[in-house]
Amino acid sequence: MNNHLLINELQRDALQEIMNISMGQAANALAQLINIRVILSIPKISMTTPDGLQSFYHAASPHHFARQSFLGDMHGEVISVISDEGCKELGEAMSYDQPMDANSVNELVLELTNILAGACLKGMVDQLGSRLHLAAPSLFEPEQQLHSSYNWHHALLLEILFALEHISFSSRVVICLDEASIAVLAGKLNEMLD
Amino acid sequence: MSLAVTIADDSLLSRKNVRKAVPTDLVADITEACNGVEALAAVNAGKAELLFLDLQMPVLDGFGVLEALQKQNANTIVIVISADIQPLAVERVYKLGAFKFLQKPLDPSQLRAALAEVGLL
Numbered sequence: 001m002n003n004h005l006l007i008n009e010l011q012r013d014a015l016q017e018i019m020n021i022s023m024g025q026a027a028n029a030l031a032q033l034i035n036i037r038v039i040l041s042i043p044k045i046s047m048t049t050p051d052g053l054q055s056f057y058h059a060a061s062p063h064h065f066a067r068q069s070f071l072g073d074m075h076g077e078v079i080s081v082i083s084d085e086g087c088k089e090l091g092e093a094m095s096y097d098q099p100m101d102a103n104s105v106n107e108l109v110l111e112l113t114n115i116l117a118g119a120c121l122k123g124m125v126d127q128l129g130s131r132l133h134l135a136a137p138s139l140f141e142p143e144q145q146l147h148s149s150y151n152w153h154h155a156l157l158l159e160i161l162f163a164l165e166h167i168s169f170s171s172r173v174v175i176c177l178d179e180a181s182i183a184v185l186a187g188k189l190n191e192m193l194d
Numbered sequence: 195m196s197l198a199v200t201i202a203d204d205s206l207l208s209r210k211n212v213r214k215a216v217p218t219d220l221v222a223d224i225t226e227a228c229n230g231v232e233a234l235a236a237v238n239a240g241k242a243e244l245l246f247l248d249l250q251m252p253v254l255d256g257f258g259v260l261e262a263l264q265k266q267n268a269n270t271i272v273i274v275i276s277a278d279i280q281p282l283a284v285e286r287v288y289k290l291g292a293f294k295f296l297q298k299p300l301d302p303s304q305l306r307a308a309l310a311e312v313g314l315l
Binding site (some may be wrong): 010013014016020021023024027028031032037038040042127170181184192193 | 205276279
C-alpha cells in the first residue's frame with residue numbers, strides 16, 4: 001500500500017479529528033440501539049490502489065461485506081466489513097432469532113452498514129459543509145469484485161474500527177475517495193484550518 | 195486579571211476550534227496541551243484554572259486526567275469536549291468531577307452557556 005498521501009500533515013490531522021467525531025456519532029447510534037458501550041479507536045488514514053483494496057478484502061475474511069456509493073461534490077464508496085462471528089453475537093444481543101439464517105445475517109449486515117458507515121459518512125460531510133447523496137447499501141463478495149469496476153487509481157482509505165465491550169464484535173468502515181474528490185476534500189480541510 | 199485556561203486536545207483542528215469558540219469577553223491566558231500528561235503539567239504549573247479537556251488522547255486520556263485531578267483534589271474547573279458522546283462516557287465524566295460535557299463538533303453557543311453557568315461570564 002502506498003502511504004504517500006495526497007493531503008499534507010495538517011490536513012491529515014484535521015481529517016482524523018473529523019473522522020473521530022463522525023465515528024463518535026456512529027458509535028452513539030449503535031450504543032443506543034443495543035445498550036452496550038462501543039470502544040472507539042483512532043481512525044487510520046492511508047492511500048490505496050485497487051490492488052491494495054483487493055488485498056485488504058482478502059486479509060479480512062471470513063467476513064461480510066457491504067458497500068454504499070455516494071455522489072456529490074465528493075464521490076466514492078463506503079464499505080463495511082463485519083466479521084461473521086461478531087455479526088452472530090451482535091444478532092443475539094439484538095434479539096434476532098437464534099441460530100440466525102443467511103437472510104437474517106444479511107439483513108443485520110445491511111442494518112449495521114446503514115448505522116455505522118452511513119453515520120460516519122454523514123458526520124464527515126456535515127462537518128465539511130458538504131452535501132451528498134448516499135445510495136442504499138448492497139452486499140457483495142470481494143472475490144467477484146473485478147478490477148474493471150474501479151474507475152480510480154489512487155484512493156484515500158479511511159479505516160475506522162468499531163469494537164464492543166463484552167462482545168467479540170468488530171467492524172471496519174472504509175471510505176474510498178477518488179483523486180478528484182481528494183482535491184475537493186483538501187480544499188475544504190484548508191478552509192477549516194484557516 | 196486574566197483567567198488561566200488550558201486547552202487539552204491532541205488535534206490541532208480541535209484546539210483551534212476551542213480557541214475560536216472562547217468568547218472575547220473572557221479575558222483568558224491560553225495554554226495548549228497535546229495529551230493528558232501535558233494537561234496535568236499545565237494544571238500543576240497553575241496554568242489551568244479552567245481546563246477544556248478532550249477524552250481520546252495519547253499517553254494519558256481524558257478519563258485519566260479526571261482521575262488524577264480528583265485524587266489530588268485539584269481546584270480546576272473541567273469542561274470536557276468530546277467526540278465520544280455515548281451515555282456511558284458522559285456519565286463517567288460527570289462521576290469523575292467534570293463540570294460540563296460538551297460534544298464535538300463544538301457549538302460556540304453551548305460553550306458560552308457553560309461558561310455562564312460556571313460564573314465565568
